[in-house]
Amino acid sequence: AVFATLLALATAVPRPDSLDVVELLRNDRAQEGANYNTHVELDNGIIISETGTDEGVQGTYVFIAPNGETVEMTLVANENGAVFASPSGHLPVAPEPVQAIHPVPEHALEAIELASQLRASGVEWDEQGFVIKK
Secondary structure (H helix, E strand, O other): HHHHHHHHHHHHOOOOOOOOOEEEEEEEEEOOOEEEEEEEEEOOOEEEEEEEOOOOEEEEEEEOOOOOOEEEEEEEEEOOOEEEEEOOOOOOOOOOOOOOOOOOHHHHHHHHHHHHHHHOOOOOOOOOOOOOOO
């Protein structure tokens, strides 16, 4: 009975109307120790090109979006972190800084300056703003 139930569930699973068969056009891979190079191209427009070394990883990734646009992403990752970019313009861009409509009050500037001086002299604060005594 359990087998029949599992068989019935397996045959009831929805399947896509058509399965796209993708042809591998290029598959170049090399690795020596921590260093590697990968370049893969599929006939559906997907391209993966990546190089890794002890210093980090650089890569380019291309695919076709559902709306037909070609999307290109690049990655540079190293000891300074990871930076993603999109030469095709598909990553969101941070807004330009907004100019303050009012000047910073004098008492606030004085408090910022005092905090800067205290920090320079070695004073530290916890998450709640209390001075950490050493």
